[in-house]
Amino acid sequence: MPLHEQTSLWSDTTIKMLDGYSGTLQTSHTLTFDETEVTSNLLLLAVGGEGELAMNGEVCHIGASFACHVVKGASFTLTSRSDELYYIVITYKASSLTGVSHDLPSYRKHPLQISFIQSTMLQNEWVQTAEKIIAKWRRGEGLECFHANALLQGMIYELIMEYECGQGGEESDIVEIVASYIASHYRQDLELKDLAALAGCGVRQLQRRFKQEKQLGPMEYVIQLRMANASRMLHHTEASVGEIAERVGYSDTYYFSRAFKKVYGVPPLHYRLNKVSKTDADYATALLENRLASSYDSPQGPVICHMRGEYPVTESPRRIAVLDVQYADHLLALGLCPAGSVGSGSLSVHFPQYIRAGLQDTELLGTYEYPDLPAVEKLSPDLIVCTEVHEPYMERLSAIAPVLMFKRNESWQTILRLFGELTGKRAEAQRILADYHRRTALLSEELAPVLAGKSVALIRPLDSLVRVHSAAHRTGAVLYRDLGLPAPLFVADASDTAYHISVDRLPAVQASHYFLLSNEAMQGGISATEQRVRVMLNAGDRQHIHAVDAATWIGCYGPTGINGIVDQIEQALLVGEIGRTASERIEY
Structure with missing residues (x-):
């Protein structure tokens, strides 16, 4: 294609983001989109696990991380084969500014019209950028959405450049073979001689080639992947340092901490708390005060x-x-x-x-x-x-x-x-947690079709204000994290436990179901603010209010209390919703 045609092809193309979200797949769980659901192009990024990606009838084993570009009308299923696979989905639309349809050479399609997989190790910056894109998009503000689109365009550019560089027709050399294997198995004990045998070459040859292309040796590459995933978990999860060490391949927490400090300059716990004061006295105090159990x-x-x-x-x-x-x-x-x-x-x-x-x-x-x-x-x-x-x-x-x-x-x-x-009750604790995870997983599956297209909000009326809780709140975590219930866009990007809004702004939450944390039992009656909230929500035809005791939902924070809260959620959303649906059918 002549240069001026290539220039026109790209300069007239505009990218518009449509939606974005993230999630986690546990072992054997799937994320599926069929042809009718992929109504626009999308980017799929996954990190921290391994599994299989079936796209348009072809199955590809994916390693510890990958990026996938899926075009409109395609279908895919992502299946996790590890303890935890973290994924990010961003949907977008590509169109021409002029409305002119470009004629592309028959021997080659436009990259934005091709579904392809980049199965090499994701750049850590891509994951951070994708999370930033979604956060800005969720805010719904004009300038933030504009920035989200700009970041997305840059990300698509980098993905296409990597894809284009790999279209020369040559098979992957020994470095890429080993790098791909490491990306899928970095949690395991890997030895240099085994990696060389995998590539069909000698140890010294592998080290030399790896150093030339990756600027570090194979075993250093293993450590780099482990530390990159550890830093992500320290930043985005509440897992303890010991749990993270085990997840990235270290049975000894002390050894993991030393390895992490060698890469990032500070121990894992300090890395997690990097926003506190760095003066010696204040830092030591803050470190203990913010220490996770x-x-x-x-x-x-x-x-x-x-x-x-x-x-x-x-x-x-x-x-x-x-x-x-x-x-x-x-x-x-x-x-x-x-x-x-x-x-x-x-x-x-x-x-x-x-x-x-x-x-x-x-x-x-x-x-x-x-x-x-x-x-x-x-x-x-x-x-x-x-x-x-x-x-x-x-x-x-x-x-x-x-x-x-x-x-x-x-x-x-x-x-x-x-x-x-x-x-000395380690086994009992594990059994209780396993039962809870099993129960919430089953209930989540039952609620998915019932709540299709609907969202659930957790609110608490206060003096002249309404607190709208997010997944960062400990009861909100039961709703949104454990049960996977759809949160309103209003709170999807909350970094704090709640937003505070006026009663008049409550309609902006736009939820279908409201769990109202009522202070009635504590105050001996319904407050004026709570009364206003109930009147406002009852005025909507498609909104359901579930009043629950605030003291119970906030204070009952142990296995028995949490399971009691799940009982109430099940009663309100599953039993209650099925009953309402049947009633609507009878009325109709």
């Missing part, structure tokens, strides 16, 4: 990492005092009973109804906000578990017994695992 094994037994340091478990504690009801829930779920626990209430303090029967032999230790410290002293526990709220009492509590301090909003699943380590 975790554990690791030592020759003497498990070591629990918490906000105040580390607690080696030499023997399981027998008398545990908990200063947050959620911890009592955790212990009861493991078949144990705390020696003492705080309760709830103001005029009359009591244990929550949903776990009261299991706490008949448990001493009442005041409330979460105002623990009864003399009662704690009298109890003589051998371990105290509290949250950062109890920092003012630390000196007195530490004089009574060893203290574990966790963030109150720490993942309940993480805390349950740690309580399993602490009490």
Whole structure:
């Protein structure tokens, strides 16, 4: 094609983003689009796992990461074959500014009209750019959407350039063979001699060729992939350092931390907290205050990492005092009973109804906000578990017994695992979590067709404002992360636990179902703000309000409480929605 025609071909082409989202596929789960669903071109990026991509009748094994360009009218199915495959989908439309149809040579199609796969290791910047594109697009603001389109155009350019460079007709050389294998198996123990045997060459030849093309040796390349994926998980997940180490191929957390520091200059935990003050004193304090709960094994037994340091478990504690009801829930779920626990209430303090029967032999230790410290002293526990709220009492509590301090909003699943380590109930904790994941996965599948085209919001009326919660909120995580329910676009890009909006702006959320966290039980009646919210939402024909107790949905944060919340979600969205649908059919 003459140069001036090529110039016109591209200069008249415009890219317009249509949508974008991300998700995670667990083992054997699939992401499927048929011909009727691919109504525009799309980019599919996947990192952190391996699996199979079936596109237009052809099956391709994909490694630890890949990028795929899919044209309108194509079909594909992505199947995960690893523990966790993180994917990003961006749909877009390519059109001519002039409306003129370019005549392309018969021997070659325009790259934007071809479905193709780039199965080499994704540039880490691509993933970050894709996430930035989606975040800007979700904001729905003119300038941000303009920037999202500009970033997308640059990303498509880089993808096409890599695709074009690979169209010379030569087969992949030994470097690409080995690099592709490493990308799919970097979590495993890899040896240089085995990689050389795979490529059919000697060790020295492989090292020399790899160094020439990749600017680093094969084993350094393995470490690079491991660290790139570790940095992504540190940035985007709540997984502990030990869990991340295991996921990227290190059984020893200490060795992983040393390797990570060698690449990034700081240990993993410091990397995760890189926004806190870097002065020595402030940084040390902030590091502990922001420390996520975790554990690791030592020759003497498990070591629990918490906000105040580390607690080696030499023997399981027998008398545990908990200063947050959620911890009592955790212990009861493991078949144990705390020696003492705080309760709830103001005029009359009591244990929550949903776990009261299991706490008949448990001493009442005041409330979460105002623990009864003399009662704690009298109890003589051998371990105290509290949250950062109890920092003012630390000196007195530490004089009574060893203290574990966790963030109150720490993942309940993480805390349950740690309580399993602490009490010698590791297998029981794993079973509870497995049952929960199985239950939410099945319920998610049942809800998908019921909620097709609908979204679910979690809101709480306050004084003159409405709090709209996101997946970062611990109950919002149950809705959006565990059950995979569709969040309104209004909150899809929330980096905080919630947005605060006026009651008049509530229609902008545009949800089909609203779980309204009602303060009625705590306040002894419905507030004026909550009344306005109910009237406004009831005025819509296609909106459903599910009023739930705010204290229960926010405070019941253990296995029993969380499963109770899932029960209410199932009742409201599955049983209730099926009933409404049947009623509508009868009326019709």
